[in-house]
Amino acid sequence: MIRQSLKFRKTVIIVSVLSLLIFIFLILKQDKIKNYELERHQKIDNDFQDVGYRDFNHMPKIYEVNMENRINMDSESNVNKDKEELKEAKNRIEQLEKKIAILEGRIPEKYPDVKYLGYKERKRILVTGGAGFVGSHLVDILMIQGHEVIVVDNFFTGRKRNVEHWFGHRHFEMIHHDIVNPLYVEADEIYHLASPASPPHYMQNPVKTIKTNTLGTINMLGLARRVGAKILIASTSEVYGDPMVHPQPESYWGHVNPIGPRACYDEGKRVAETLAYSYAKQENVSVRVARIFNTYGPRMHVSDGRVVSNFVMQALQNLTITVYGNGKQTRSFCYVSDLVDGLIALMASSYTLPVNLGNPVEHTIEEFAVIIKNLVPGCRSTVATGAAVEDDPQRRRPDITLANTHLKWKPKVSLEEGLQRTIEYFREELSRTTFYNNQTYIDVKVKNKH
Numbered sequence: 265m266i267r268q269s270l271k272f273r274k275t276v277i278i279v280s281v282l283s284l285l286i287f288i289f290l291i292l293k294q295d296k297i298k299n300y301e302l303e304r305h306q307k308i309d310n311d312f313q314d315v316g317y318r319d320f321n322h323m324p325k326i327y328e329v330n331m332e333n334r335i336n337m338d339s340e341s342n343v344n345k346d347k348e349e350l351k352e353a354k355n356r357i358e359q360l361e362k363k364i365a366i367l368e369g370r371i372p373e374k375y376p377d378v379k380y381l382g383y384k385e386r387k388r389i390l391v392t393g394g395a396g397f398v399g400s401h402l403v404d405i406l407m408i409q410g411h412e413v414i415v416v417d418n419f420f421t422g423r424k425r426n427v428e429h430w431f432g433h434r435h436f437e438m439i440h441h442d443i444v445n446p447l448y449v450e451a452d453e454i455y456h457l458a459s460p461a462s463p464p465h466y467m468q469n470p471v472k473t474i475k476t477n478t479l480g481t482i483n484m485l486g487l488a489r490r491v492g493a494k495i496l497i498a499s500t501s502e503v504y505g506d507p508m509v510h511p512q513p514e515s516y517w518g519h520v521n522p523i524g525p526r527a528c529y530d531e532g533k534r535v536a537e538t539l540a541y542s543y544a545k546q547e548n549v550s551v552r553v554a555r556i557f558n559t560y561g562p563r564m565h566v567s568d569g570r571v572v573s574n575f576v577m578q579a580l581q582n583l584t585i586t587v588y589g590n591g592k593q594t595r596s597f598c599y600v601s602d603l604v605d606g607l608i609a610l611m612a613s614s615y616t617l618p619v620n621l622g623n624p625v626e627h628t629i630e631e632f633a634v635i636i637k638n639l640v641p642g643c644r645s646t647v648a649t650g651a652a653v654e655d656d657p658q659r660r661r662p663d664i665t666l667a668n669t670h671l672k673w674k675p676k677v678s679l680e681e682g683l684q685r686t687i688e689y690f691r692e693e694l695s696r697t698t699f700y701n702n703q704t705y706i707d708v709k710v711k712n713k714h
């Protein structure tokens with residue numbers, strides 16, 4: 265009996281101890297689950313922050329769920345839910361990315377259309393002075409033809425604005441460089457146009473003008489020799505000086521004052537031609553020489569200083585049209601698109617001697633002032649004559665027989681049509697900005713001792 269009572273007591277004690285152990289075990293387990301849940305949610309929060317979800321409007325719902333409720337949820341189903349919501353967030357991001365791509369595709373093409381040329385036809389073409397008046401029009405045509413174009417300019421007279429519509433195009437490259445220093449690029453063709461061309465500009469710094477046309481030309485001819493490129497030198501009708509032969513054929517040697525105010529340009533260009541044919545003879549460089557006559561058109565600077573921009577700006581503002589000298593001197597004006605066609609035709613031709621490019625329709629400067637005045641509706645300007653310009657050529661008209669024969673080239677744009685386009689351009693320029701500090705062309709002329 266006593267034995268049985270002892271056995272019963274022992275059993276009760278063992279059961280009680282076991283129950284106590286189970287109770288303690290259950291409490292500990294509950295704590296562990298709580299800690300695990302807290303850690304897991306902390307980790308999810310961090311992950312969201314890592315992928316930049318802080319400001320994301322459609323924050324996955326798990327972020328908003330009350331912590332306490334979560335703790336009571338079954339941990340395995342929570343993990344699955346988290347995975348699903350992450351997946352949903354990824355899907356949303358993908359959808360947003362697709363929408364952005366569609367919106368980007370809707371932005372209109374910002375470049376003019378360019379032709380597609382195959383690898384063999386496409387050339388890499390360097391244009392020195394490519395941000396200038398003539399250079400930028402040439403760049404437009406070469407780009408539209410599908411070539412790769414490298415513009416080099418020191419922005420002395422050139423402007424980024426003239427070529428900014430090509431910025432970022434994969435065929436276009438722009439180098440801010442002064443060609444008086446050597447340049448190392450690869451090119452198949454070089455159009456060497458860099459030089460100030462307006463008399464007040466080239467006279468402003470005559471030493472620089474000579475350096476550009478001599479050292480700059482040597483550098484470009486050297487580059488052409490190194491890379492085996494064909495090079496076109498932009499020469500000028502000024503190589504004929506104040507001509508004794510009229511109209512001027514390429515065979516005429518000219519009549520230039522070597523120490524006069526225009527000599528830096530006239531003689532600079534004459535040396536450039538001499539250099540071209542010396543490199544052709546001695547180094548076998550393939551050269552073309554264009555003798556460019558008076559050219560006009562949009563993108564001339566309002567303060568360019570040449571006769572077209574001066575007269576048009578004066579007529580548009582009802583200012584006196586200033587004729588230098590008695591106005592009996594003559595010029596022949598070529599619209600810029602015709603000139604560019606001529607330059608491209610010359611580069612493509614096999615003719616290697618100098619070629620005149622200009623419009624043979626000749627007018628006195630006095631007549632020209634009246635033509636412009638009459639093309640600006642309601643113009644109240646008067647035409648005044650003034651002091652003559654030193655060494656101003658008295659007659660100029662190109663003989664374009666060679667261009668016609670070898671390039672099949674002649675100008676297409678009439679003076680009236682070209683001037684109307686130019687007047688429209690200057691009208692827009694005037695409306696864009698007040699002419700800086702109300703400075704007039706006469707001020708520019710006086711400042712530059714033209």
Ligand SMILES: O=c1ccn([C@@H]2O[C@H](COP(=O)(O)OP(=O)(O)O[C@H]3OC[C@@H](O)[C@H](O)[C@H]3O)[C@@H](O)[C@H]2O)c(=O)[nH]1
Nearest residue numbers: 461463500501557558570571574586587588593629653
């Ligand atoms: O306001 C003006 C400006 C110019 N002129 C006259 O108009 C004529 C043309 O003068 P521009 O300055 O336009 O040009 P120029 O013919 O003297 O020189 C030009 O020649 C050919 C190109 O190669 C060059 O771009 C440039 O040197 C000159 O007789 C000049 O004296 C005016 O009567 N009034």
